[in-house]
Amino acid sequence: MAKPNNKTKNNRNESGLNFEAQLLYADKMRGHMDASEYKHVCLGLTFLKYISDTFEEKREQLLFGFSDPKSEWFIKDEAQRAEAAENRDEYLAANVFWLPPEARWHTIKAKAKSPKIGKVIDDAMGAIERAVYGQESNYTTWKLARMNLAIRGIDANLGPRNADSFRQDLHPNLKAEFVPVRKDPSNQPFNMSDWGGENLRQDVRWKFEMPPVNNANYAWIQHFIHHLSPVGVAVN
Incomplete structure (x- = not known):
């Protein structure tokens, strides 16, 4: 009796999925793209997923409540339940990112084998992009950021000039749903000792x-x- 191919067996899990083959296929998809660039594609897909x-989890919760006759949110008509x-607002109230149908994972998955899958993903990412607001104190970095956003077709407002966020907040009335925060507080601009705080003692931002x-x-x-904003979250 022939001995089993242990190598093949070890490369498969109980469901029969050959992880090595899948990883090789993923590497083939990368083509001539540098690994340092390909990671951004992977991160984008991970974020989208x-x-x-x-x-979808929140949507299922809503549909469950709308479908339960004992629930105070019960909706008898099925079409009205789907619309509700x-x-x-239901998602914003729960700090959940609302997604248009074309950006939902099941839509992308259904077209995974399409030769136009690249465009499908691009359209999905484009559908969830929102206007970007920000500012930068360094003039060169501010110019580069504006160019990068423009090249990618992202609507952005980085202010009319470079400016320090503390001393000259260019978006004083901005209330955002998402505010990005750096993961590592040891990086600038955190832990700044000379940030001009002595001149900002009465600033409206110090609520606490x-x-x-x-x-x-x-x-x-x-x-x-x-x-x-009232339903906004800080993310990193």
């Missing part, structure tokens, strides 16, 4: 307490909070 899963489950003048950490945290 995550927000899609979160959206698409209400953006006056931040210390020798460390910008609490000032940045309150800056983020100040620019969040």
Whole structure:
């Protein structure tokens, strides 16, 4: 009797999926793209899958409540239930990213073998892009950021000039749904000792307490909070 091919067996899980073959296929898809660039494609898809899963979970919760005759949110008509489950406000109230149908994972998955899958993914990412607001104190970085956003067709407002976020907030009335925060607080602009705090003692952004003048950490945290909408979240 021939001995089993242990190598083949070890490369498959209980469901029969050959992970090595799948990884090789993923590498083939990368083509001539540098690995440092390909990671951004993977991260984009991972982000899309995550927000899609979160959206679908919330949608299922809504449909369950709308379908339960004992629920105070019960809706008898099935078409009206489906329509109610698409209400953006329901998702915003739960801090869930609302996704249009073309950006939902099941839509992308259904077209995975299509020769136009690249365009499908691009359209999905484009459908969830929102206007970007921000500012940058360094003039060169500010110019490069504007060019990069313009090249990618992303609607952006980085202010009419470069400026320091503390000393000259270019978007004082901005209330955003998402505010990005750096993961590593040891990086600038955190832990700044010379951030000009002595000149900003009466700033409207300090809602909780006056931040210390020798460390910008609490000032940045309150800056983020100040620019969040009532249903906004800070993400990293």
